[in-house]
Amino acid sequence: SFVAAVVALALTTGAYTSEILRAGLQAVPHGEVEAASALAMNNRDTLRFIVIPQGVRIAIPALLGFAILILQATALTFTIALPELLSRSYSIGSNTFRYLDVLLLAGLLYLIITLPAGWLTTWTERRMARHL
Template sequence: MTGIWQDFVTHQGQLIDGLIVSLQLAGLTLLFGLPGGLILAIAGTSRTRLTRYVAIALTEIGRGTPALVMLQLVYNGIPVTLSGLLSAGIALALTTAAYTSEIMRGGLQAVPEGEIEAASALGMSRWDTLRDVVIPQGLRIALPSLMSFSVIMFQATSLAFTIAVPELMSQAKSIANSNFHYFNLFIIAAVMYAAITISASAFTDRVERRLSRHV
């Protein structure tokens, strides 16, 4: 235990920098992934058959492709040179969009039919009903699940070390390669990931309980 603490004290600056990059990558992933998921969810319930089929196909491809493979495809496969951080953000955002589209679609479909009929009776167009009635309520229903999935995607940022993004896992491995304290450094990384994950999960549970009071 003393050795683990000593390694943390010695390398805390580099490890904290890695954690910051992990958080930035998670933020970038959610910034683009969640709106993408909403677009796919709406398209997946479209009355236009082509739009619906395309959205479903993109969702299934995104869900069926492992995040690690998506990282390699974006970083090495596309004919454009992108930084590791941007490549990882795009790849994980695509994965996020595919998975959260199903969560959001479930939330949108859970909006009571009576709310939609009432909007129609008031003369609201389908788009106005979607924008002002269905989406706000659907996202509120889906919020706890979306927050839980966001925690999972923060953990998935550790995969970015495979394309040389200097996030927490990459920093821990780099330090371990120089001092051979692999066990110590990976334990430290695990504790740092857990600290963020447990805090976020506790916040998610709190939000879920607060929202349940109004159901």
């Protein structure tokens, strides 16, 4: 079940990340590429110095938001019998009959991770949008 979970999460992450990066690269204004062409830059240098830096800058907030979603999606591995935080919480709760305490602690752990990550994403979005 561990291999299946890793493969599923890796394929999902790869697909979404590539789409986010593609959208970021396509969001670079075409005038930038035309300006590079007017300066006699070859395609490789245009990509390296103009398109990729601007496209990644545009895609970073979406990538950070997606990273938070993938962290939360790891709880879905419970469905294929891979022990993770939530399933361990259920297991401890069934042994101690203190479900509420254990599940609140698990939720708090998710909150401790995702809240600062959300703040980082918001801060990055604002910082990246300052030039607009």
